[in-house]
Amino acid sequence: MIDVDIVLQQAAAAFEHYKTIPAHVRALFLEAIADELEGQREALVPVANQESNLPLARLNGELTRTTNQLKLFARLIKEGSWVEAVIDTANPASTPPRPDIRKMLLPVGPVVVFGASNFPFAFSTAGGDTASALAAGATVVIKGHPAHAQTSQKVFEAMQKAIKKTNMPEHTVQHVAAPGNDIGKQLVIHPLTTGVGFTGSFAGGKALFDYANQRETPIPVFAEMSSINPVVFLPDTLEKNAAALAQTFGGSVTLGMGQFCTNPGLLLGIRSAALENFAQLLGEAIAQCAPQKMLHGGIQQAYVKGRQQILAQQGVALVSESVTAPAELEAHPALARVAAKDFLANPVLKEEVFGPSSLLVVCDNKEELKAVLKSVKGQLTTTAVGTEADMAAYADVIALQTTLAGRVILNAPPTGVEVCAAMVHGGPFPATTDARFTSVGTSAIKRWVRPVCFQGFLDSMLPAALQNANPLGIWRMVDNEYTR
Amino acid sequence: MIDVDIVLQQAAAAFEHYKTIPAHVRALFLEAIADELEGQREALVPVANQESNLPLARLNGELTRTTNQLKLFARLIKEGSWVEAVIDTANPASTPPRPDIRKMLLPVGPVVVFGASNFPFAFSTAGGDTASALAAGATVVIKGHPAHAQTSQKVFEAMQKAIKKTNMPEHTVQHVAAPGNDIGKQLVIHPLTTGVGFTGSFAGGKALFDYANQRETPIPVFAEMSSINPVVFLPDTLEKNAAALAQTFGGSVTLGMGQFCTNPGLLLGIRSAALENFAQLLGEAIAQCAPQKMLHGGIQQAYVKGRQQILAQQGVALVSESVTAPAELEAHPALARVAAKDFLANPVLKEEVFGPSSLLVVCDNKEELKAVLKSVKGQLTTTAVGTEADMAAYADVIALQTTLAGRVILNAPPTGVEVCAAMVHGGPFPATTDARFTSVGTSAIKRWVRPVCFQGFLDSMLPAALQNANPLGIWRMVDNEYTR
Numbered sequence: 001m002i003d004v005d006i007v008l009q010q011a012a013a014a015f016e017h018y019k020t021i022p023a024h025v026r027a028l029f030l031e032a033i034a035d036e037l038e039g040q041r042e043a044l045v046p047v048a049n050q051e052s053n054l055p056l057a058r059l060n061g062e063l064t065r066t067t068n069q070l071k072l073f074a075r076l077i078k079e080g081s082w083v084e085a086v087i088d089t090a091n092p093a094s095t096p097p098r099p100d101i102r103k104m105l106l107p108v109g110p111v112v113v114f115g116a117s118n119f120p121f122a123f124s125t126a127g128g129d130t131a132s133a134l135a136a137g138a139t140v141v142i143k144g145h146p147a148h149a150q151t152s153q154k155v156f157e158a159m160q161k162a163i164k165k166t167n168m169p170e171h172t173v174q175h176v177a178a179p180g181n182d183i184g185k186q187l188v189i190h191p192l193t194t195g196v197g198f199t200g201s202f203a204g205g206k207a208l209f210d211y212a213n214q215r216e217t218p219i220p221v222f223a224e225m226s227s228i229n230p231v232v233f234l235p236d237t238l239e240k241n242a243a244a245l246a247q248t249f250g251g252s253v254t255l256g257m258g259q260f261c262t263n264p265g266l267l268l269g270i271r272s273a274a275l276e277n278f279a280q281l282l283g284e285a286i287a288q289c290a291p292q293k294m295l296h297g298g299i300q301q302a303y304v305k306g307r308q309q310i311l312a313q314q315g316v317a318l319v320s321e322s323v324t325a326p327a328e329l330e331a332h333p334a335l336a337r338v339a340a341k342d343f344l345a346n347p348v349l350k351e352e353v354f355g356p357s358s359l360l361v362v363c364d365n366k367e368e369l370k371a372v373l374k375s376v377k378g379q380l381t382t383t384a385v386g387t388e389a390d391m392a393a394y395a396d397v398i399a400l401q402t403t404l405a406g407r408v409i410l411n412a413p414p415t416g417v418e419v420c421a422a423m424v425h426g427g428p429f430p431a432t433t434d435a436r437f438t439s440v441g442t443s444a445i446k447r448w449v450r451p452v453c454f455q456g457f458l459d460s461m462l463p464a465a466l467q468n469a470n471p472l473g474i475w476r477m478v479d480n481e482y483t484r
Numbered sequence: 485m486i487d488v489d490i491v492l493q494q495a496a497a498a499f500e501h502y503k504t505i506p507a508h509v510r511a512l513f514l515e516a517i518a519d520e521l522e523g524q525r526e527a528l529v530p531v532a533n534q535e536s537n538l539p540l541a542r543l544n545g546e547l548t549r550t551t552n553q554l555k556l557f558a559r560l561i562k563e564g565s566w567v568e569a570v571i572d573t574a575n576p577a578s579t580p581p582r583p584d585i586r587k588m589l590l591p592v593g594p595v596v597v598f599g600a601s602n603f604p605f606a607f608s609t610a611g612g613d614t615a616s617a618l619a620a621g622a623t624v625v626i627k628g629h630p631a632h633a634q635t636s637q638k639v640f641e642a643m644q645k646a647i648k649k650t651n652m653p654e655h656t657v658q659h660v661a662a663p664g665n666d667i668g669k670q671l672v673i674h675p676l677t678t679g680v681g682f683t684g685s686f687a688g689g690k691a692l693f694d695y696a697n698q699r700e701t702p703i704p705v706f707a708e709m710s711s712i713n714p715v716v717f718l719p720d721t722l723e724k725n726a727a728a729l730a731q732t733f734g735g736s737v738t739l740g741m742g743q744f745c746t747n748p749g750l751l752l753g754i755r756s757a758a759l760e761n762f763a764q765l766l767g768e769a770i771a772q773c774a775p776q777k778m779l780h781g782g783i784q785q786a787y788v789k790g791r792q793q794i795l796a797q798q799g800v801a802l803v804s805e806s807v808t809a810p811a812e813l814e815a816h817p818a819l820a821r822v823a824a825k826d827f828l829a830n831p832v833l834k835e836e837v838f839g840p841s842s843l844l845v846v847c848d849n850k851e852e853l854k855a856v857l858k859s860v861k862g863q864l865t866t867t868a869v870g871t872e873a874d875m876a877a878y879a880d881v882i883a884l885q886t887t888l889a890g891r892v893i894l895n896a897p898p899t900g901v902e903v904c905a906a907m908v909h910g911g912p913f914p915a916t917t918d919a920r921f922t923s924v925g926t927s928a929i930k931r932w933v934r935p936v937c938f939q940g941f942l943d944s945m946l947p948a949a950l951q952n953a954n955p956l957g958i959w960r961m962v963d964n965e966y967t968r
Contacts, residue, residue, distance in 0.1 A: 081966075086906040086927075099896060101906040106886070108912075108919070213697045217862070217913045220920070378701070391945060398945070402590070407937040410945075412583060421964060422570040422585040424937035428592075429701045435592075435934040436704070443570075443935070450919040451927070453891040453908035461875060461882070461894075475966050480905055482565075482959050482966050 002183060007141055007174055008192040011110035014171035015139040019107050021168070022464075023137075023472075027074035029172075030134060032162035033126055034067035034074075040158050044151065048120040051148040053293035053329065058256060059121070066121040069128055069419055073135035076442050081475035081484075084451070085465045089479055099456045102466040105449040107137035109194035112187045114208075115145035115152055116199035117295050118259045124148070125155040125175065128419075128444055129197030129222075134172070136448040138195070143184055144177040147296045153177065185211055188221070195220050195448055199261070199439065202226040202352075202430055209433045222447050223433040224426070226352045227380035228265035229414045230373060232401070234386030234394050238274035242281055245385060250285025252413030257292050257331045258356030259299070262381050262414040265352060267360045268369055279360055282335060283320030286356075289333045291326035294355065300329050303355035307334060310359060313349055315342030319360065331355045340368045343375075350376050370400055378428025378435065379405040381414040404428070406435065486660055486667060491625055492676040494655035495594035499623040501653045503591050506948075507621075507956075509650070511558035514618060516646035517610055518551035518558075524642050528635065532604040535632040537777035537813065542740060543605070550605040553612050553903055557619035560926050565959035565968075568935070569949045573963055583940050586950040589933040591621035593678035596671045598692075599629035599636055600683035601779050602743045608632070609639040609659065612903075612928055613681030613706075618656070620932040622679070627668055628661040631780045637661065669695055672705070679704050679932055683745070683923065686710040686836075686914055693917045706931050707917040708910065710836045711864040712749035713898045714857060716885070718870030718878050722758035726765055729869060734769025736897030741776050741815045742840035743783070746865050746898040749836060751844045752853055763844055766819060767804030770840075773817045775810035778839065784813050787839035791818060794843060797833055799826030803844065815839045824852045827859075834860050854884055862912025862919065863889040865898035888912070890919065 018026075037044065045059045052059075076082050083104045091098040111133045115124035122128065125142050133140050144152030156175035163172055176183060181204075188196055188211045196212060196219065198205050205223030212221045231249065238245070252264050267282075269275040294300040310316055321334040333356040340363040343349050349359060363369040373382075382405040384391070384398050391398065391410070402408050406427030417425050423441030426432045432439075437447045454462055464471050475484045502510075521528065529543045536543075560566050567588045575582040595617045599608035606612065609626050617624050628636030640659035647656055660667060665688075672680055672695045680696060680703065682689050689707030696705045715733065722729070736748050751766075753759040778784040795802055805818040817840040824847040827833050833843060847853040857866075866889040868875070868882050875882065875894070886892050890911030901909050907925030910916045916923075921931050938946055948955050959968045 079964075088902070088904040088906040096900065098902055098904070101902055101904060103906045103908050209702070210697075213694075218693070218917070220918075388942065391942065395945070402936055402938075406935070407939060408941075410940040410942070412940050416580065418572070418582055418585055420572040420582070420585060421961060422572040422587045422937060424587050424935045426935075428934070433702070434704075438935065450912075451890070451908045451910075451922065452886055453906060454886075455891060455893040456896050457892075457894050458872065458875060461879070477905060480563075482968075484966075 002176055002178055004183065004186040004190055007176060008110060008190045010171035011139045011141050011174060012192045014169035015110050017169045018139050018172050019137045023077040023080055026135065026137065027078045029162060029166040029168050030070045030074040030131060032166045033159050034070040036158035036162050037063065037067050037126060037155065040154065044154055047154060048148060048151040051151055052120050052295050062119060062121045065419065066126060069122065070126065070131045072419060072442065073131045073445065076445065077135045079474070080465065080472045082442065082445055083465050083474070085474060085476040087466065087476055087478045101453060101455050102462065103451050103453040104463060104465050106452045107449050110139045110141060110192055111195040111197065111448055112141045112143060112193050114143045114184065114198040114200065117145050117147045117299065120148040120151045121155070123199045125152045126159055128440055132444040133197070133448045136445045138448045139171065140173050141187060142173065142175045143187060144175055146179050149177055184208065188212055189215055191217065193219060196222065197439065197447070198223040200225065205433060220447070221433050222437055222439060224261060224439050225430050225432060227261055227427065227431045228350070228352050228376065229262055229379055229381045230266040230268060230376060231264045231383040231385060231414070232369065232397060233267065233269040233275070233278065234384065234390035235270055235272060235274065236387040236390045237385055238269065238272065238278050240387065242274060242278040246278060246281035246285045249413055250282050250289065252415045253358045254286060254289040254333045254356040255415050257294055259295060259354065260415050262417060264383070264414055265358050266376065267358055268363060268372055269360065270363050270365060270369060275362065279319055279337060286333050286335045287320040287323050289322055289356065290324050291322050291330035291332050293329045294331050297329060299354060300331060303331050303353065306353035306355070307357050309348060310336055310353060313346055315339055333357065335360065337362060340364065340372050343372060366394070366397065370397060373400050373404060376404065378431045380425065380427045380431045381405050381407045381409055383409040383412070383414050385411055406431065406438065486662055488667065488670040488674055491658055491660060492594060492674045495623045495625050495658060496676045498653035498655035499594050502623050502656050503621045507561040507564055510619065510621065511562045513646060513650040513652050514554045514558040514615060516650045517643050518554040520642035520646050521547065521551050521610060521639065524638065528638055531638060532632060532635040535635055536604050536779050546603060546605045549903065550610060553606065554610065554615045556903060556926065557615045557929065560929065561619050563958070564949065564956045566926065566929055567949050567958070569958060569960040571950065571960060571962045585937060585939050586946065587935050587937040588947060588949050590936045591933050594623045594625060594676055595679040595681065595932055596625045596627060596677050598627045598668065598682040598684065601629050601631045601783065604632040604635045605639070607683045609636045610643055612924055616928040617681070617932045620929045622932045623655065624657050625671060626657065626659045627671060628659055630663050633661055668692065672696055673699055675701065677703060680706065681923065681931070682707040684709065689917060704931070705917050706921055706923060708745060708923050709914050709916060711745055711911065711915045712834070712836050712860065713746055713863055713865045714750040714752060714860060715748045715867040715869060715898070716853065716881060717751065717753040717762065718868065718874035719754055719756060719758065720871040720874045721869055722753065722756065722762050724871065726758060726762040730762060730765035730769045733897055734766050734773065736899045737842045738770060738773040738817045738840040739899050741778055743779060743838065744899050746901060748867070748898055749842050750860065751842055752847060752856055753844065754847050754849060754853060759846065763803055763821060770817050770819045771804040771807050773806055773840065774808050775806050775814035775816050777813045778815050781813060783838060784815060787815050787837065790837035790839070791841050793832060794820055794837060797830055799823055817841065819844065821846060824848065824856050827856060850878070850881065854881060857884055857888060860888065862915045864909065864911045864915045865889050865891045865893060867893040867896070867898050869895055890915065890922065
């Protein structure tokens, strides 16, 4: 029996200490976690493989991504400019006299991070949510995902070693493992919780969002939930590059058995012989993709049901499916098609089916293509595939796409999310619960802080980031000019 | 009968055009609004005076603040760096090859702004919410405040002239005037609304927040609601500066009949002869303050009731009240006191009483002072008043204060909110519904945008802010370095 109250009391007590630890020391802690995970690689990857059915190569890559993320956030806070220091110096001559006013971002308190089923390392226990929160100065309570409970526990143990090694407060990170949804709700509604990170289903994320907003003191929830990532194939490139595109996007649809939030679940094109040719080639590419085991039985059953439901809708036809029949727990990759008119009339077709299938929507003309794009909900990504001639002729379509998603991609599949400063892995609801933030890339740290303004402070009393001498050497906006 | 659907359809159609207008042209529009308001000063101020009972001098100052805000946002968008352009250039040598990724802030759509009763100009029709939204590229539907309906209508007419003069889309700004709360709810729940700005009561702001979160697609609400702005008077300064402090803070408590969200409604000190002396001097200062009319009957009645309720609580004593009895609609300035033990036990004493009264909480020692601070809810501001010796001895108290509020002030009253880049006029719930943003200062523009990421775009297809040549000459973070 987990006592959520004790867990959050401990997290809050640890926060009082942890937030005062200088950033360069917190950075050592993040690096120590990365080192511990790297040292445990041989033990961790097989366990994750057994629990998640994900291939060893993929898991090795994901673990590297995870340690790189930790090191990236360590570099970010060592450099220090992320705190958005803004200084407006006093002006005694103005009427009324202007006081000295300075602001910076400060962490708000303990946060709760939910592990994701589809990324046992990179979006789970020591994943991006945790790394960004620890970098910001928040303490973290991790709700381990039951589908990879042992992996989560082992990663947590590695983090505990890093805590000891770098003398962090014992409860800087805590790990809660329990089946069912009730413990998650309890963690979110606890008065000491100040923020929530989640990657998973719409039902799960929306429930946490609602709990958080119904609290006496509402808190932010950053839930990344549901996206079908529309890809528009423009006419000229279909004439010229159909075979290569079929290979690339067939690979993207089936990559990791489609178990990515950026999986291209919706493909759009304008009716033409070239589109028919592309559909056939793409179908062939997908037919050649062998079924593989999905993450767990629940996800596989949901995929089977979702695929069946799509195929049962008015006007939907199967283009192709993997020539190999699926064994137990395996997903059967598939491509379906539908006319835009039927798509527009049917909300079922706009929902995510988590797995290696995609739906090609055949539009009569550009206006219908735009109508289809306008009909879908908020997305993490949307892609346009075209030649330069296409881009010029369809600039209005691409402009429309920028209103749909957090990331707009030209001529590349949406799977593959670069961890960098300019990344937005987020998007309008229901892709996420807060389109103003990203869960991948350095800006993810901004989810766990708020600006605090200091007026009329003595220089020695200010946080180092705001002191006159700029002892941290960070970029700051001083009297409206950036300076270091 | 107002057709909210038509209003939002018009706002959305205008947005499609308005968002494409270059920032330097939008800036001309903001300046034109300022010019029109300045040109109408002689007509506007008397009407606002009649409707709000606020003195002419105050209203003239407020109108100047309003036009200055519009010009400030015009300068901000002409300069252009506020869009937070981040560029990570491609690296074909990395594994996998890193694509070109760029992001910037873009406006999300029409927003609804609610006028505030206590600032007919600066926080209403053409106030900070509207100015920041128009600057961001959003179109605005204004819900005029019924307490100053004519002022709101006249300000809107001035804005319409500016729209014509600068050739903006007709429905860039619309004005909805209707009594009752239903129209506000309809505006917030309309599917085309993408954000809400509000300054007013907790009941009003919280209702809008709940409507917004219960939508099929939740939207952000920036409601600035309720704050008692605790001021801590430290021992050494009370010994040395009691008379001057009594004048300064007596003036702050009664300024504008206390009708400011930053009004110091809670004063804290540690029991001593110096505190008793200060309490007496502060009481005398408040007693000398003449009653004045409040904004409207509803606010005056709420003040009378709130004051009575505070005085009726266990352990609360009246220190002084204005020697002049209040006439109709007038507020009766007052100072009350209570021991910390009684304050800690009584939630009623932690609620805002909107008007010229304050409650002095007498603490036995520093620990009790900290307990009192920990017991209050989220605040817009908190102030510490002390000598350098005080600051050294009470650093832990000031550190605690930084966790309570959006702005921490040393040795100055909280009333007076500078409009500048470093200002945070916001704070933890219930001061506002979103502590991550400010409603005053240039950062207020960040409330109406979201980041959009462009991956693999041709340079010519990118927004100007993200093009290689930096044609706008703005500050950008390119490969992790700020550059212009």
